[in-house]
Amino acid sequence: xxxxxxxxxxxxTGVKLARAQVVAAYxxxxxxxxxxxxxxxxxxxxxxxxYIPVExxxxxxxxxxxxxxxxxxxxxxxxxxxxLYMSEQVHWAAGARLPxxxxxxxxxxxAPWNIWNDQQDSISQRDAGWIQxxxxxxxxxxxxxxxxxxxxxxxxxxxxxxxxxYLLSHTYMPFEIPDEAMVxxxxxxxxxxxxxxxxxxxxxxxxxxxxxxxxxxxxxxxGYMEIRRSLHEDMRCAIVELGEIDKKYYEIFGRGGSPYVExxxxxxxxxxxxxxxxxxxxxxxxxxxxxxxxxxxxxSGIQIYRPFPDQALVDVLKSAKGVIVLxxxxxxxxxxxxxxxxxxxxxxxKERPFVHNYILGLGGREIKxxxxxxxxxxxxxxxxxxxxxxxxxxxxx
Amino acid sequence: MGNGKYxxxxxxxxxxxxxxxxxxxxxxxxxxxxxEKCIPAKTDKMACFNCWVYCPDGVITKTIxxxxxxxxxxxxxxxxxxxxAKAITMIEESDFKNEGE
Ligand code: SF4
Ligand code: SF4
Numbered sequence: 001x002x003x004x005x006x007x008x009x010x011x012x013t014g015v016k017l018a019r020a021q022v023v024a025a026y027x028x029x030x031x032x033x034x035x036x037x038x039x040x041x042x043x044x045x046x047x048x049x050x051y052i053p054v055e056x057x058x059x060x061x062x063x064x065x066x067x068x069x070x071x072x073x074x075x076x077x078x079x080x081x082x083x084l085y086m087s088e089q090v091h092w093a094a095g096a097r098l099p100x101x102x103x104x105x106x107x108x109x110x111a112p113w114n115i116w117n118d119q120q121d122s123i124s125q126r127d128a129g130w131i132q133x134x135x136x137x138x139x140x141x142x143x144x145x146x147x148x149x150x151x152x153x154x155x156x157x158x159x160x161x162x163x164x165x166y167l168l169s170h171t172y173m174p175f176e177i178p179d180e181a182m183v184x185x186x187x188x189x190x191x192x193x194x195x196x197x198x199x200x201x202x203x204x205x206x207x208x209x210x211x212x213x214x215x216x217x218x219x220x221x222x223g224y225m226e227i228r229r230s231l232h233e234d235m236r237c238a239i240v241e242l243g244e245i246d247k248k249y250y251e252i253f254g255r256g257g258s259p260y261v262e263x264x265x266x267x268x269x270x271x272x273x274x275x276x277x278x279x280x281x282x283x284x285x286x287x288x289x290x291x292x293x294x295x296x297x298x299x300s301g302i303q304i305y306r307p308f309p310d311q312a313l314v315d316v317l318k319s320a321k322g323v324i325v326l327x328x329x330x331x332x333x334x335x336x337x338x339x340x341x342x343x344x345x346x347x348x349x350k351e352r353p354f355v356h357n358y359i360l361g362l363g364g365r366e367i368k369x370x371x372x373x374x375x376x377x378x379x380x381x382x383x384x385x386x387x388x389x390x391x392x393x394x395x396x397x
Numbered sequence: 398m399g400n401g402k403y404x405x406x407x408x409x410x411x412x413x414x415x416x417x418x419x420x421x422x423x424x425x426x427x428x429x430x431x432x433e434k435c436i437p438a439k440t441d442k443m444a445c446f447n448c449w450v451y452c453p454d455g456v457i458t459k460t461i462x463x464x465x466x467x468x469x470x471x472x473x474x475x476x477x478x479x480x481x482a483k484a485i486t487m488i489e490e491s492d493f494k495n496e497g498e
Binding site: 095096097154155156157193194201202203204205206207208209213214215216217221222226227229230234237 | 403404405406407408409410411412413414415416417418419
């Protein structure tokens with residue numbers, strides 16, 4: 001069934017279809033309508049779940065950590081400072097290998113206070129050990145939320161599904177709601193290896209010393225470093241698993257095919273723009289305009305940022321002359337985080353394209369199509385010189 | 398890449414003495430009970446046991462002569478602090494070096 005609704009409703013509907021059993025969230029703009037919708041689903045009996053109201057984001061994720069430890073499928077959502085407030089638990093959920101799914105409606109981080117869109121919030125959590133998916137439209141949101149539960153439970157790694165605040169969270173767009181029975185056939189109920197059980201008590205995530213030690217049976221138990229390395233290795237495997245999940249999803253629902261990088265007119269492109277989120281669709285207009293002028297432009301929207309899909313990205317970018325990375329976040333004092341990742345991925349390529357970096361849209365600064373057009377045109381024509389510092393689009397002072 | 402047994406390496410274990418490692422190795426000061434002063438030892442009655450109650454590691458026995466398991470006692474000194482008979486003295490671990498422990 002197709003409906004016209006907001007991105008937040010798309011996310012909530014995905015969570016309902018995935019049959020999340022515990023929802024704990026604290027409202028924060030622009031995520032609020034998502035949690036309201038979920039509480040409405042639960043209250044009206046449309047969704048069989050515990051909706052647990054909490055006093056903060058830190059508690060919201062703590063509740064999900066506890067719920068997932070008992071074997072429940074748990075979901076939360078947040079934005080901006082709310083995500084940062086739960087940051088301690090964000091790291092914990094990953095280290096504890098709990099398959100929680102969290103939506104992040106991307107919003108700028110204070111100070112100064114700002115409720116509008118950029119992606120600094122989720123990018124700042126890049127190294128927490130969560131899988132991060134980025135949606136470009138409402139269909140992506142609902143599909144990725146459903147896939148996220150599958151991926152999280154398969155890998156035993158929590159997943160963030162990130163989508164641009166307002167631009168996606170509050171705008172209305174048509175999208176297809178997957179059929180409930182088909183979602184059930186795609187996503188089996190969560191069956192954890194171990195769920196908290198008073199009849200079979202276990203120690204979970206107790207103090208783990210720097211070195212390995214024997215457990216009470218005399219077997220060598222992993223130390224902190226082994227546990228963390230395993231998280232990293234499993235994260236890398238998540239890339240492969242996502243490909244499998246995407247195939248399965250495609251077979252059932254007929255959507256998918258680009259789990260890592262969604263490439264638009266990149267096959268013959270001399271220049272390729274790279275970004276996260278809805279900006280990749282905005283840039284399609286610019287690509288079309290530049291192509292009219294004979295500039296072979298393409299755009300690639302990265303679908304999964306951690307683990308980083310380096311190989312898939314290199315496959316798309318390797319024959320281009322230039323790559324332009326546009327970001328709504330910055331690693332202060334260095335450059336855009338995605339820019340650094342793209343350059344690192346391209347390093348082994350012999351004939352490397354040049355890579356430029358633009359920072360834009362921070363704190364909801366309007367991203368004008370004409371500005372994108374001018375920036376891309378400048379990068380494609382004016383110089384192929386190595387510019388290794390980010391340039392800014394839309395600055396007024 | 399990978400064996401499909403994702404998340405098999407994590408902090409998850411059966412509980413029991415020693416699951417946190419041999420914490421006795423952390424000890425700098427060793428609590429030693431003077432049985433002449435210890436109330437249950439002196440009176441032969443199941444009395445007091447403040448040390449047993451307060452020890453955060455649960456390594457003191459609730460027996461007529463309370464016994465401390467030095468394999469896991471971290472030497473925090475709480476037992477000595479809580480003993481109403483001042484029967485427990487914290488002694489430098491280095492003083493026991495030559496005992497071949
Ligand atoms: S607290 Fe002191 S007196 Fe009481 S049982 Fe322990 S050692 Fe003996
Ligand atoms: S209270 Fe502290 S010092 Fe006393 S026995 Fe327990 S761990 Fe050792």
